[in-house]
Amino acid sequence: MRRVPIVGPTYEEMLHPWKIDDRIRKKAIKMKKEDPLHPVNLFNITWYDENDKPYYFIMPKELTGVKANIIVLYSKDFPSGSHKVGATYSILMEKTITGEVDPTKHILIWPSTGNYGIGGAWVSSRMNYDSIVILP
Numbered sequence: 001m002r003r004v005p006i007v008g009p010t011y012e013e014m015l016h017p018w019k020i021d022d023r024i025r026k027k028a029i030k031m032k033k034e035d036p037l038h039p040v041n042l043f044n045i046t047w048y049d050e051n052d053k054p055y056y057f058i059m060p061k062e063l064t065g066v067k068a069n070i071i072v073l074y075s076k077d078f079p080s081g082s083h084k085v086g087a088t089y090s091i092l093m094e095k096t097i098t099g100e101v102d103p104t105k106h107i108l109i110w111p112s113t114g115n116y117g118i119g120g121a122w123v124s125s126r127m128n129y130d131s132i133v134i135l136p
Helices: 011-015 022-034 039-044 084-097 115-126
Strands: 056-058 071-073 107-111 130-134
Touching: 022 039, 039 115, 084 115, 107 115, 115 130
Parallel strands: 107 130
Antiparallel strands: 056 071
16 A cells, blocks of 8 residues: 655744634644544644643742743644654654655654653654664
8 A cells, every 4th residue: 555645834823823724724633633543644743732822821920939921832742742843744754845855764763861762753754664762
């Protein structure tokens, strides 16, 4: 069976997920909870939730001990629980588009100490590639 690469969002759509086709966005949001391994979850690679609010919280001043607001971005709600899916998706999508990698010819190797390899394995599997993660 011929493997066809599966595509996901553009950089613009990752930055502004409300620009994703409404049907795809709704399906991605639904599948995030129902089937986190479904390829449409590539469209959930963004710093925004389903309400187009960024993933962040403000640290309590009682905890920080400073007057200034300390705002923390978090990535636990990204696909796979790691923001590294964005880095690995970006690289793999570019290499797929330029023809430098092809799911019918290549097995992807993701060397990592952790999250980058997990992100690479998650993304490549959604895009129809075989992959191997190498951990130290």
